[in-house]
Amino acid sequence: MSDDTLSPGGPRVRAIPPGEDRERLLCPDCGYIAYQNPLIVVGSVATWEDGRILLCRRAIEPRKGFWTLPAGYMEERESTADGAAREAWEEARARIATGPLLAIYDIPRISQVQLIFHARLLSADIAAGPESEEVGLFAWEEIPWGELAFPTVHWALREHRERLGRGDCAPAVNPTPDALARWATML
Protein backbone atom coordinates (compact mmCIF):
# COMPACT_ATOMS: atom_id res chain seq x y z
CA MET A 1 0.00 0.00 0.00
CA SER A 2 1.14 3.52 -0.72
CA ASP A 3 0.84 6.55 1.50
CA ASP A 4 -2.66 6.81 0.14
CA THR A 5 -3.52 4.48 2.98
CA LEU A 6 -4.30 7.46 5.10
CA SER A 7 -6.13 9.43 2.41
CA PRO A 8 -9.91 9.62 2.54
CA GLY A 9 -10.33 6.96 -0.14
CA GLY A 10 -12.54 3.94 -0.28
CA PRO A 11 -16.17 3.57 -1.29
CA ARG A 12 -17.75 7.01 -0.96
CA VAL A 13 -20.05 7.59 -3.94
CA ARG A 14 -23.72 6.56 -3.79
CA ALA A 15 -25.16 5.12 -7.02
CA ILE A 16 -27.43 2.29 -8.15
CA PRO A 17 -25.27 -0.46 -9.68
CA PRO A 18 -26.54 -2.16 -12.87
CA GLY A 19 -29.19 -4.77 -12.10
CA GLU A 20 -29.87 -3.51 -8.61
CA ASP A 21 -32.78 -1.61 -7.17
CA ARG A 22 -31.12 0.60 -4.59
CA GLU A 23 -28.12 2.81 -4.08
CA ARG A 24 -24.89 1.20 -2.95
CA LEU A 25 -21.63 2.78 -1.86
CA LEU A 26 -19.03 2.70 -4.66
CA CYS A 27 -15.34 3.51 -4.72
CA PRO A 28 -14.67 5.98 -7.57
CA ASP A 29 -11.01 4.95 -7.54
CA CYS A 30 -11.35 1.24 -8.04
CA GLY A 31 -15.04 0.53 -8.70
CA TYR A 32 -15.50 -1.63 -5.63
CA ILE A 33 -19.09 -1.90 -4.41
CA ALA A 34 -19.24 -1.84 -0.62
CA TYR A 35 -22.43 -3.65 0.25
CA GLN A 36 -23.42 -2.32 3.60
CA ASN A 37 -25.33 -4.87 5.56
CA PRO A 38 -26.67 -4.86 9.06
CA LEU A 39 -24.15 -5.95 11.65
CA ILE A 40 -24.72 -8.65 14.23
CA VAL A 41 -23.76 -8.00 17.83
CA VAL A 42 -23.47 -11.13 19.96
CA GLY A 43 -23.42 -11.05 23.74
CA SER A 44 -24.62 -12.71 26.89
CA VAL A 45 -26.17 -12.33 30.28
CA ALA A 46 -23.71 -14.60 32.04
CA THR A 47 -24.39 -15.65 35.60
CA TRP A 48 -22.30 -17.31 38.28
CA GLU A 49 -23.70 -20.11 40.49
CA ASP A 50 -25.03 -17.60 43.02
CA GLY A 51 -26.99 -15.73 40.35
CA ARG A 52 -24.65 -12.76 40.12
CA ILE A 53 -24.35 -11.28 36.64
CA LEU A 54 -21.17 -10.39 34.77
CA LEU A 55 -20.87 -6.74 33.74
CA CYS A 56 -17.96 -4.86 32.17
CA ARG A 57 -17.11 -1.18 32.52
CA ARG A 58 -16.24 0.11 29.06
CA ALA A 59 -12.69 1.35 28.47
CA ILE A 60 -13.58 2.59 24.99
CA GLU A 61 -16.04 4.92 23.35
CA PRO A 62 -18.95 5.03 22.91
CA ARG A 63 -20.09 5.19 26.52
CA LYS A 64 -16.63 4.84 28.05
CA GLY A 65 -16.90 4.32 31.80
CA PHE A 66 -20.41 2.87 31.65
CA TRP A 67 -21.35 -0.72 32.38
CA THR A 68 -22.31 -3.18 29.69
CA LEU A 69 -22.81 -6.85 29.04
CA PRO A 70 -19.94 -8.67 27.34
CA ALA A 71 -20.91 -8.26 23.69
CA GLY A 72 -19.46 -7.21 20.39
CA TYR A 73 -19.49 -7.67 16.64
CA MET A 74 -19.79 -11.22 15.44
CA GLU A 75 -16.82 -12.27 13.33
CA GLU A 76 -16.76 -14.41 10.22
CA ARG A 77 -16.75 -18.19 10.42
CA GLU A 78 -18.07 -18.44 13.96
CA SER A 79 -21.50 -19.31 15.28
CA THR A 80 -23.55 -16.74 17.15
CA ALA A 81 -23.04 -18.62 20.44
CA ASP A 82 -19.30 -19.00 19.82
CA GLY A 83 -19.13 -15.27 19.13
CA ALA A 84 -20.84 -14.51 22.44
CA ALA A 85 -18.34 -16.77 24.24
CA ARG A 86 -15.42 -15.10 22.45
CA GLU A 87 -16.63 -11.66 23.53
CA ALA A 88 -16.97 -12.79 27.16
CA TRP A 89 -13.34 -13.91 27.00
CA GLU A 90 -12.06 -10.80 25.22
CA GLU A 91 -13.84 -8.31 27.46
CA ALA A 92 -13.85 -10.08 30.81
CA ARG A 93 -11.49 -13.07 30.53
CA ALA A 94 -14.59 -15.09 31.39
CA ARG A 95 -15.18 -18.64 30.31
CA ILE A 96 -18.87 -19.20 29.68
CA ALA A 97 -21.21 -21.93 28.49
CA THR A 98 -23.89 -20.36 26.36
CA GLY A 99 -27.50 -21.44 26.65
CA PRO A 100 -30.62 -20.46 24.71
CA LEU A 101 -31.16 -17.11 23.07
CA LEU A 102 -32.41 -14.61 25.65
CA ALA A 103 -33.21 -11.71 23.36
CA ILE A 104 -33.04 -10.45 19.81
CA TYR A 105 -33.04 -6.69 19.48
CA ASP A 106 -33.50 -4.75 16.26
CA ILE A 107 -31.79 -1.37 16.10
CA PRO A 108 -32.58 -0.30 12.52
CA ARG A 109 -31.35 3.27 13.12
CA ILE A 110 -27.81 1.94 13.22
CA SER A 111 -28.51 -1.22 11.18
CA GLN A 112 -27.66 -3.51 14.04
CA VAL A 113 -29.19 -6.76 15.28
CA GLN A 114 -28.24 -7.84 18.79
CA LEU A 115 -28.41 -11.49 19.79
CA ILE A 116 -28.07 -11.91 23.54
CA PHE A 117 -27.69 -15.40 25.00
CA HIS A 118 -28.31 -16.86 28.41
CA ALA A 119 -24.92 -18.05 29.67
CA ARG A 120 -23.37 -19.72 32.67
CA LEU A 121 -19.95 -18.68 33.97
CA LEU A 122 -17.68 -21.73 34.22
CA SER A 123 -15.51 -19.94 36.77
CA ALA A 124 -15.80 -16.81 38.90
CA ASP A 125 -12.26 -15.88 37.85
CA ILE A 126 -12.72 -12.84 35.67
CA ALA A 127 -10.46 -9.95 34.72
CA ALA A 128 -10.70 -6.85 32.57
CA GLY A 129 -9.74 -7.39 28.94
CA PRO A 130 -8.29 -4.55 26.83
CA GLU A 131 -11.71 -2.99 26.14
CA SER A 132 -12.82 -2.99 29.80
CA GLU A 133 -11.78 -0.72 32.67
CA GLU A 134 -13.03 -3.22 35.18
CA VAL A 135 -15.35 -6.19 35.36
CA GLY A 136 -17.57 -7.45 38.14
CA LEU A 137 -20.24 -9.86 39.27
CA PHE A 138 -23.40 -8.11 40.42
CA ALA A 139 -26.37 -9.32 42.43
CA TRP A 140 -29.65 -7.90 41.11
CA GLU A 141 -29.81 -5.16 43.74
CA GLU A 142 -26.19 -4.20 43.07
CA ILE A 143 -26.59 -3.54 39.35
CA PRO A 144 -25.53 0.06 38.56
CA TRP A 145 -28.78 0.93 36.78
CA GLY A 146 -27.87 4.57 36.41
CA GLU A 147 -24.55 3.75 34.78
CA LEU A 148 -25.55 1.23 32.13
CA ALA A 149 -24.05 1.90 28.72
CA PHE A 150 -26.98 1.15 26.43
CA PRO A 151 -30.75 0.64 26.57
CA THR A 152 -30.35 -2.93 25.34
CA VAL A 153 -28.21 -3.74 28.39
CA HIS A 154 -31.07 -2.59 30.59
CA TRP A 155 -33.60 -4.52 28.51
CA ALA A 156 -31.64 -7.77 28.50
CA LEU A 157 -31.09 -7.63 32.26
CA ARG A 158 -34.84 -7.14 32.82
CA GLU A 159 -35.74 -9.96 30.47
CA HIS A 160 -33.23 -12.25 32.13
CA ARG A 161 -34.85 -11.48 35.47
CA GLU A 162 -38.36 -12.12 34.16
CA ARG A 163 -37.29 -15.51 32.81
CA LEU A 164 -35.66 -16.86 35.98
CA GLY A 165 -36.96 -20.36 36.62
CA ARG A 166 -38.89 -20.53 33.37
CA GLY A 167 -38.08 -23.08 30.72
CA ASP A 168 -38.64 -23.04 26.98
CA CYS A 169 -39.16 -19.31 26.40
CA ALA A 170 -39.42 -17.32 23.23
CA PRO A 171 -36.58 -14.83 23.15
CA ALA A 172 -37.39 -11.27 24.07
CA VAL A 173 -37.70 -8.66 21.36
CA ASN A 174 -37.60 -4.87 21.61
CA PRO A 175 -39.75 -3.96 24.61
CA THR A 176 -43.18 -2.42 24.22
CA PRO A 177 -43.80 1.11 25.51
CA ASP A 178 -45.77 -0.54 28.37
CA ALA A 179 -42.78 -2.64 29.38
CA LEU A 180 -40.49 0.37 29.23
CA ALA A 181 -42.85 2.36 31.44
CA ARG A 182 -43.11 -0.51 33.93
CA TRP A 183 -39.35 -0.91 34.09
CA ALA A 184 -38.88 2.83 34.60
CA THR A 185 -40.99 2.69 37.75
CA MET A 186 -38.89 -0.20 39.06
CA LEU A 187 -35.62 1.71 39.04
Added chain:
Amino acid sequence: MSDDTLSPGGPRVRAIPPGEDRERLLCPDCGYIAYQNPLIVVGSVATWEDGRILLCRRAIEPRKGFWTLPAGYMEERESTADGAAREAWEEARARIATGPLLAIYDIPRISQVQLIFHARLLSADIAAGPESEEVGLFAWEEIPWGELAFPTVHWALREHRERLGRGDCAPAVNPTPDALARWATML
Protein backbone atom coordinates in the same frame (compact mmCIF):
# COMPACT_ATOMS: atom_id res chain seq x y z
CA MET B 1 -16.15 6.49 -12.12
CA SER B 2 -13.59 5.61 -14.78
CA ASP B 3 -13.41 2.45 -16.85
CA ASP B 4 -11.60 0.97 -13.88
CA THR B 5 -15.06 0.10 -12.64
CA LEU B 6 -14.74 -3.24 -14.36
CA SER B 7 -11.15 -3.91 -13.35
CA PRO B 8 -10.45 -6.44 -10.60
CA GLY B 9 -9.89 -3.73 -8.00
CA GLY B 10 -11.22 -3.33 -4.53
CA PRO B 11 -10.05 -4.77 -1.25
CA ARG B 12 -7.94 -7.83 -2.07
CA VAL B 13 -4.89 -7.87 0.22
CA ARG B 14 -5.00 -9.60 3.59
CA ALA B 15 -3.13 -7.85 6.42
CA ILE B 16 -3.58 -7.00 10.10
CA PRO B 17 -4.43 -3.28 10.41
CA PRO B 18 -2.78 -1.29 13.26
CA GLY B 19 -4.49 -1.91 16.58
CA GLU B 20 -6.34 -5.00 15.42
CA ASP B 21 -5.82 -8.64 16.21
CA ARG B 22 -6.75 -10.32 12.95
CA GLU B 23 -6.32 -10.03 9.22
CA ARG B 24 -8.71 -7.83 7.32
CA LEU B 25 -9.15 -7.33 3.59
CA LEU B 26 -7.46 -4.12 2.40
CA CYS B 27 -7.56 -2.29 -0.92
CA PRO B 28 -3.96 -1.63 -2.02
CA ASP B 29 -5.22 1.14 -4.30
CA CYS B 30 -7.04 3.30 -1.79
CA GLY B 31 -6.34 1.83 1.65
CA TYR B 32 -9.97 0.99 2.37
CA ILE B 33 -10.45 -1.73 4.98
CA ALA B 34 -13.32 -4.02 4.03
CA TYR B 35 -14.55 -5.43 7.29
CA GLN B 36 -16.18 -8.68 6.38
CA ASN B 37 -18.92 -9.52 8.78
CA PRO B 38 -21.44 -12.31 8.88
CA LEU B 39 -24.54 -11.64 6.82
CA ILE B 40 -28.07 -11.93 8.10
CA VAL B 41 -30.66 -13.75 6.03
CA VAL B 42 -34.25 -13.02 7.01
CA GLY B 43 -37.17 -15.16 5.90
CA SER B 44 -40.41 -16.74 6.93
CA VAL B 45 -42.57 -19.81 6.99
CA ALA B 46 -45.73 -18.03 5.89
CA THR B 47 -49.02 -19.88 6.05
CA TRP B 48 -52.46 -19.20 4.65
CA GLU B 49 -55.63 -19.71 6.71
CA ASP B 50 -55.87 -23.36 5.65
CA GLY B 51 -52.34 -24.07 6.85
CA ARG B 52 -50.75 -24.20 3.41
CA ILE B 53 -47.20 -22.91 3.27
CA LEU B 54 -45.73 -20.42 0.81
CA LEU B 55 -42.79 -21.69 -1.23
CA CYS B 56 -40.92 -20.10 -4.13
CA ARG B 57 -39.11 -21.87 -6.97
CA ARG B 58 -35.79 -20.11 -7.45
CA ALA B 59 -35.17 -18.35 -10.75
CA ILE B 60 -31.55 -17.60 -9.83
CA GLU B 61 -28.46 -19.48 -8.79
CA PRO B 62 -27.56 -21.04 -6.47
CA ARG B 63 -30.10 -23.88 -6.63
CA LYS B 64 -32.08 -22.44 -9.54
CA GLY B 65 -35.27 -24.45 -10.05
CA PHE B 66 -35.44 -25.66 -6.46
CA TRP B 67 -38.01 -24.60 -3.90
CA THR B 68 -37.25 -22.29 -1.04
CA LEU B 69 -38.86 -20.16 1.63
CA PRO B 70 -39.13 -16.45 0.87
CA ALA B 71 -35.86 -15.19 2.37
CA GLY B 72 -32.88 -13.03 1.52
CA TYR B 73 -30.24 -10.68 2.82
CA MET B 74 -31.39 -8.19 5.39
CA GLU B 75 -30.90 -4.60 4.24
CA GLU B 76 -29.76 -1.61 6.24
CA ARG B 77 -32.20 0.42 8.31
CA GLU B 78 -34.88 -2.25 8.53
CA SER B 79 -35.87 -4.56 11.35
CA THR B 80 -35.45 -8.30 11.00
CA ALA B 81 -39.22 -8.80 10.77
CA ASP B 82 -39.60 -5.98 8.24
CA GLY B 83 -36.85 -7.58 6.19
CA ALA B 84 -38.67 -10.92 6.19
CA ALA B 85 -41.86 -9.16 5.04
CA ARG B 86 -39.94 -7.32 2.30
CA GLU B 87 -38.51 -10.59 1.02
CA ALA B 88 -41.97 -12.21 0.92
CA TRP B 89 -43.12 -9.31 -1.22
CA GLU B 90 -40.08 -9.28 -3.49
CA GLU B 91 -40.02 -13.02 -4.13
CA ALA B 92 -43.72 -13.93 -4.02
CA ARG B 93 -45.70 -10.68 -4.09
CA ALA B 94 -47.05 -11.89 -0.77
CA ARG B 95 -48.26 -9.62 2.00
CA ILE B 96 -47.47 -11.18 5.37
CA ALA B 97 -47.80 -10.40 9.05
CA THR B 98 -44.72 -11.69 10.82
CA GLY B 99 -45.00 -13.42 14.17
CA PRO B 100 -42.38 -14.78 16.56
CA LEU B 101 -38.99 -16.05 15.53
CA LEU B 102 -39.29 -19.68 14.40
CA ALA B 103 -35.61 -20.48 13.99
CA ILE B 104 -32.13 -19.08 14.10
CA TYR B 105 -29.60 -21.02 12.07
CA ASP B 106 -25.83 -20.57 12.21
CA ILE B 107 -23.95 -21.35 9.01
CA PRO B 108 -20.39 -20.40 9.97
CA ARG B 109 -18.92 -22.01 6.85
CA ILE B 110 -20.39 -19.17 4.81
CA SER B 111 -20.58 -16.66 7.70
CA GLN B 112 -24.34 -16.48 7.56
CA VAL B 113 -27.00 -16.28 10.24
CA GLN B 114 -30.55 -17.07 9.17
CA LEU B 115 -33.51 -15.69 11.10
CA ILE B 116 -36.75 -17.38 10.06
CA PHE B 117 -40.05 -16.02 11.35
CA HIS B 118 -43.49 -17.48 11.74
CA ALA B 119 -45.76 -15.49 9.43
CA ARG B 120 -49.37 -15.30 8.34
CA LEU B 121 -50.33 -14.56 4.75
CA LEU B 122 -52.73 -11.63 4.65
CA SER B 123 -54.02 -12.75 1.25
CA ALA B 124 -53.73 -15.89 -0.86
CA ASP B 125 -52.95 -13.69 -3.86
CA ILE B 126 -49.33 -14.45 -4.64
CA ALA B 127 -47.24 -14.18 -7.78
CA ALA B 128 -43.65 -14.84 -8.77
CA GLY B 129 -41.31 -11.91 -8.25
CA PRO B 130 -38.19 -11.43 -10.39
CA GLU B 131 -36.14 -13.98 -8.43
CA SER B 132 -38.81 -16.73 -8.56
CA GLU B 133 -39.83 -19.00 -11.42
CA GLU B 134 -43.11 -19.76 -9.71
CA VAL B 135 -44.65 -19.60 -6.26
CA GLY B 136 -47.21 -21.80 -4.58
CA LEU B 137 -49.09 -22.70 -1.43
CA PHE B 138 -48.38 -26.24 -0.28
CA ALA B 139 -50.19 -28.47 2.16
CA TRP B 140 -47.75 -30.51 4.26
CA GLU B 141 -48.13 -33.64 2.14
CA GLU B 142 -47.63 -31.62 -1.04
CA ILE B 143 -44.26 -30.13 -0.10
CA PRO B 144 -41.66 -31.07 -2.74
CA TRP B 145 -39.21 -32.51 -0.21
CA GLY B 146 -36.87 -33.82 -2.88
CA GLU B 147 -36.65 -30.43 -4.56
CA LEU B 148 -35.94 -28.10 -1.65
CA ALA B 149 -33.12 -25.65 -2.28
CA PHE B 150 -31.29 -25.69 1.04
CA PRO B 151 -31.08 -27.77 4.23
CA THR B 152 -32.34 -24.82 6.29
CA VAL B 153 -35.58 -24.81 4.25
CA HIS B 154 -36.11 -28.42 5.22
CA TRP B 155 -35.23 -27.68 8.86
CA ALA B 156 -37.52 -24.67 9.15
CA LEU B 157 -40.46 -26.54 7.65
CA ARG B 158 -39.97 -29.40 10.13
CA GLU B 159 -39.68 -27.01 13.07
CA HIS B 160 -42.78 -25.15 11.96
CA ARG B 161 -44.66 -28.46 11.87
CA GLU B 162 -43.41 -29.48 15.34
CA ARG B 163 -44.58 -26.15 16.79
CA LEU B 164 -48.15 -26.21 15.43
CA GLY B 165 -50.56 -25.42 18.24
CA ARG B 166 -47.80 -24.64 20.72
CA GLY B 167 -47.37 -21.21 22.26
CA ASP B 168 -44.35 -19.45 23.67
CA CYS B 169 -41.57 -21.55 22.12
CA ALA B 170 -37.85 -21.02 22.05
CA PRO B 171 -36.77 -20.66 18.44
CA ALA B 172 -35.20 -23.66 16.81
CA VAL B 173 -31.46 -23.78 16.31
CA ASN B 174 -29.39 -25.99 14.03
CA PRO B 175 -30.83 -29.50 14.39
CA THR B 176 -29.00 -32.21 16.30
CA PRO B 177 -27.78 -35.31 14.45
CA ASP B 178 -30.65 -37.18 16.13
CA ALA B 179 -33.24 -34.80 14.72
CA LEU B 180 -31.69 -34.99 11.26
CA ALA B 181 -31.81 -38.81 11.40
CA ARG B 182 -35.44 -38.75 12.53
CA TRP B 183 -36.45 -36.35 9.80
CA ALA B 184 -34.66 -38.45 7.20
CA THR B 185 -36.85 -41.44 8.04
CA MET B 186 -39.97 -39.29 7.73
CA LEU B 187 -39.38 -38.39 4.07
